[in-house]
Amino acid sequence: MSIILDHVSHIYNPGTTFEKRALDDISLVIPDGEFIGLIGHTGSGKSTLIQHLNGLLKPSSGNIFFNGQSIFDNDFKMKDLRREVGLVFQYPEYQLFEVSVIKDVLFGPNNLGMKTLDAEVAAYAALKSVGIDESLLDVSPLDLSGGQKRRVAIAGVLAMKPKVLVLDEPAAGLDPLGRREILDTIANIRKEQNITVILVSHSMEDVAQYVERIIVMNKGKIAMDDTPQEVYSHDEELQAMGLDIPEITRLFLRLKKEGYRLPTDVFTVDQAYEAMMK
Amino acid sequence: MIRFENAVFEYIRRDDEGNVEGITRALDDVSVHIKRGEFVAVLGANGSGKSTFAKHINGLLVPEEGKVFVGGLDTSDDNNLLKIRQMAGMVFQNPDNQIIAQTVEEDVAFGPENMGVPTDEMQQRVDEALEKVGLIAEKDNSPNRLSGGQKQRVAIAGVLAMKPECIIFDESTAMLDPAGRKEVIATAHELNKNNNITVILITHYMNEAMGADRILVMDHGKIVMDGTPRQIFSKPEEIRKYKLEVPEITELAYRLHKAGAPMPAFVLDEDEFMEAIRSAKAAGALS
Structure with a gap:
């Protein structure tokens, strides 16, 4: 499902003293199957933007097209949109509420009116793809570890x-191994199901090795929209926006400045090790 | 300032009827002194x-067992x-x-x-x-x-x-x-x-x-x-055994060192890494 944002602005509390322009003239094309990192500091407009992607918010001005159809069309089906664009909020484990793991996962599909059997198949498949063992299906979600709950x-x-999966800080609050595992899982899901994935994060390090495109937001605008390599070459601009580039990438930029001939598309220790041992 | 003496603390998990299902030892005989x-x-x-x-x-x-003292005061005394x-x-x-x-x-x-x-x-x-x-x-x-x-x-x-x-x-x-x-x-x-x-x-x-x-x-x-x-x-x-990681630059130096590159086994940060590179170069070990 392709998404096009055409000069989208969003203003909270218009006409009051609390008026705030959270999105300022955003234009974006998100084609099918892309793996995108959406980066920005707190308050940069990331959350407002993703809430537009499944119709939780509508633009104050501008238009959004899903598969070519405008969100303002009379026959636009909001319910279909909510099914097709899945939003995983920050700390989603706080929203678990059912008595068992399987019931919790079934809630969404049932709510969409899927047939019982279809819903069950979908729930089993979903649990399998995130690496939850079948032995946990009837366990209360409250008895799981933090990483499992998520x-x-x-x-x-x-x-x-x-068809589009948007995750807001999926790795927040997890230990280093847990962080890597959850991001690996998401990368696998994306590969196997060939869906569009948008990873929202503060942390460049977390997204660096996974995504193919990085959108940087600052003050409600899109500050950069490019490949990771290109984005990270703007080290100083990113710092001015309160963001960091991956430690390893920064080290390589510094080595390059001192005259060492090294590549700059290096984001991980593995890549760095290989480049330096050449 | 802070002293743990053989401190033990357990969380008890119970099922719907209140029967004990399992026990998690969140502090297991911890002794430590922080100055x-x-x-x-x-x-x-x-x-x-x-x-x-x-x-x-x-x-x-x-x-539940052992003691914790903060500024010399026993935390188990409500006063x-x-x-x-x-x-x-x-x-x-x-x-x-x-x-x-x-x-x-x-x-x-x-x-x-x-x-x-x-x-x-x-x-x-x-x-x-x-x-x-x-x-x-x-x-x-x-x-x-x-x-x-x-x-x-x-x-x-x-x-x-x-x-x-x-x-x-x-x-x-x-x-x-x-x-x-x-x-x-x-x-x-x-x-x-x-x-x-x-x-x-x-x-x-x-x-x-x-x-x-x-x-x-x-x-x-x-x-x-x-x-x-x-x-x-x-x-x-050892760090990895506990599901932790070494900071990336420290890890890179360690791996280069192990592979025989002119790098110390430990660098604290980016500056120390650059320092090590410079001294390797000065010693002619790096082109």
Whole structure:
């Protein structure tokens, strides 16, 4: 499902003293199957933007097209949009509420009116893709570890079979291994199901090795929209926006400045090791 | 300042009927001594017992076996609790859950007000605390309009207004963006250096621990490593066993060293890495 944002602005509390322009003339094309990192500091407009992607918010001005159809069309089906664009909020494990893992994951598909059997198949498949073992299906979600809870919450969205998956800080609050595992899982899901994935994060390091395109937001505008390599070459601009480039990339930029001939598309320790051992 | 003596704490899980289903030992015979003025980072995987450890320092939890002493006071004696909570303040993870008042000033005043500090002294305490975290200009503003990093600094000021000897940061940077994280860590270091406040920093970000005097690594309720950042992070294999990672630049140097490149086995940060590269070049070992 392709998404086009055409000069989208969003203003909170218009006409009051609390008026705030959270999105300022955003134009974007998100083609099918892309893996995108959406980066920006707190308050940069990231959350407002993603809420436009599944119709939770509508633009104050401008237009959004899903598969070519305008969100303002009379026959636009908001319910279909919510099914096709799955949103995983920050700390989604706080939204688990059912008595068992499987019931929690079934809630979404049931709510969409999927047939019982279809819903169950979708729920099992979703739990499998996030690496939750079958032995946990009847366990209360409250008895799982933090990382497992988060996986179950993500499965709840996946079970609705979205074509676009948007995740807000999916790795926040997890230990280093947990962070890597959840991001690897998301990368696998994207590869296997060939869906569009938008990863929202503060952390360049987390997204660097996964995504093919980085959109940087600052003060409600799109400050950069390019490949990771291109984005990270603007080290100083990013710092001025309160963002960081991956430690390893920064090291390589510094080595390059001192005259060493090294590549700059290096984001991970593995890549750095290989480049330096050449 | 803080002494754990064979402390044990267990969480008991029960089923719907209240029968015991299982027991998690969140602190398993922990003994450790933290000196006044130390900056101690506590690392460990989710569920390793870090937060339980932290909650024992200001008496939110009391060990089931063994003892915890803060400033010489036994945390299991209820008569000591007020004094202990004044001495050891805590800054939590979610900035929004810690803000309660209409203005920054009122928020910072909440703690001392509760303690019955007289009004004129309180004004002075609040101003001093806000001065120290660099937010005196925001005094009359609503805390809701501040950034995440600033909100956490308001929470720190709230602790400072109690005149503590120790501040515990329980994953206080987890929800912040990179700039906010730097603000909070820098503030922790300043308070440690300029005011001799003991800092216990619990974090999942390895590079935040690099500036500490000492690192404790926890695993399954035990302290499994205890040493300087240099001692801890020069053992990447052991660190990984506990689901942690070595900061990337340190890891890169270690792997280059192992492969026979002219690199020391341990570099602390980017500057030390560059230093090592330069001296390797000067020695003619690098082209």
